[in-house]
Amino acid sequence: MTAERVTPAKAAKPKKKASSVALKMLMAGTGTLLVLFLFAHMTGNLKIFVGTEAFDHYAHWLRELGSPLLPRTWFLWIQRGGLTVAVLGHIFAAVVLARRARAARPVRYAHRPKVQGSYAARTMRWGGVIILLFVVFHILDLTTGTVNPVGDGQHPSANVLADFAPGRWYVTLFYALAVVAVGFHLRHGIFSALRTLGQQSARGERIAKAVALALSIVLVAGYLSVPFAVLTGLVK
Numbered sequence: 245m246t247a248e249r250v251t252p253a254k255a256a257k258p259k260k261k262a263s264s265v266a267l268k269m270l271m272a273g274t275g276t277l278l279v280l281f282l283f284a285h286m287t288g289n290l291k292i293f294v295g296t297e298a299f300d301h302y303a304h305w306l307r308e309l310g311s312p313l314l315p316r317t318w319f320l321w322i323q324r325g326g327l328t329v330a331v332l333g334h335i336f337a338a339v340v341l342a343r344r345a346r347a348a349r350p351v352r353y354a355h356r357p358k359v360q361g362s363y364a365a366r367t368m369r370w371g372g373v374i375i376l377l378f379v380v381f382h383i384l385d386l387t388t389g390t391v392n393p394v395g396d397g398q399h400p401s402a403n404v405l406a407d408f409a410p411g412r413w414y415v416t417l418f419y420a421l422a423v424v425a426v427g428f429h430l431r432h433g434i435f436s437a438l439r440t441l442g443q444q445s446a447r448g449e450r451i452a453k454a455v456a457l458a459l460s461i462v463l464v465a466g467y468l469s470v471p472f473a474v475l476t477g478l479v480k
């Protein structure tokens with residue numbers, strides 16, 4: 245009997261891979277944080293219907309939040325850090341899961357079946373990229389004011405009014421398309437998260453679908469109401 249030689253390659257420990265369930269939990273967890281932010285942000289935006297002063301007051305309050313326990317704007321920066329980590333975690337899990345799905349099917353479908361999940365499910369990747377590009381533009385527009393015609397750091401309402409003025413209808417159109425993309429992304433995302441985090445039964449799936457659709461509609465309507473109110477002169 246000859247003793248088996250252990251080559252360094254054999255002796256090396258196999259690389260530990262995160263399980264797909266753990267990655268799905270990461271997607272669902274980070275997605276939940278992002279959805280919470282989206283609802284809080286939408287609610288804040290609706291303040292503009294109370295008045296431009298109320299809107300600006302709210303924006304200033306966001307900067308004071310947490311003080312005197314924390315120095316001014318710290319909470320805002322902690323929130324920004326949390327959001328960035330959540331976005332990066334969400335993208336990381338999405339890319340790894342997509343690669344694994346592709347590796348599991350090395351031979352591509354010669355003919356893609358027409359009915360393959362919902363429209364939202366098939367457009368998650370591109371939807372995500374569009375949303376990311378929109379957020380970059382949006383921050384340069386309404387947070388830093390770099391590409392905003394007014395760019396007044398003290399009066400965010402002035403920036404919003406300038407942005408969606410009738411002469412700049414194309415900006416409103418761009419925002420509307422991005423918000424609809426967010427809606428589609430969310431409908432599928434909320435449904436998938438409920439599936440990952442919860443029970444799976446025919447009734448459960450029906451409820452998850454209805455909840456995902458209802459939340460997405462509320463969010464899209466809430467977000468769209470602001471640019472259209474400015475465009476139509478309802479908010480001045």
Ligand code: HEM
Nearest residue numbers: 289303324379382386387400404419423426467468470471
């Ligand atoms: C179409 C309606 C929207 C309006 C009117 C709006 C308005 C604003 C305003 C005024 C700010 C600056 C707040 C401040 O300086 O205090 C802001 C920041 C921001 N918005 Fe929006 N937003 C809209 C949609 C969205 C959407 C759909 C997303 C995400 C997909 C988003 C993500 C953000 C982020 C990440 C910031 C930066 C927050 C920060 O400064 O830390 N917004 N938005």
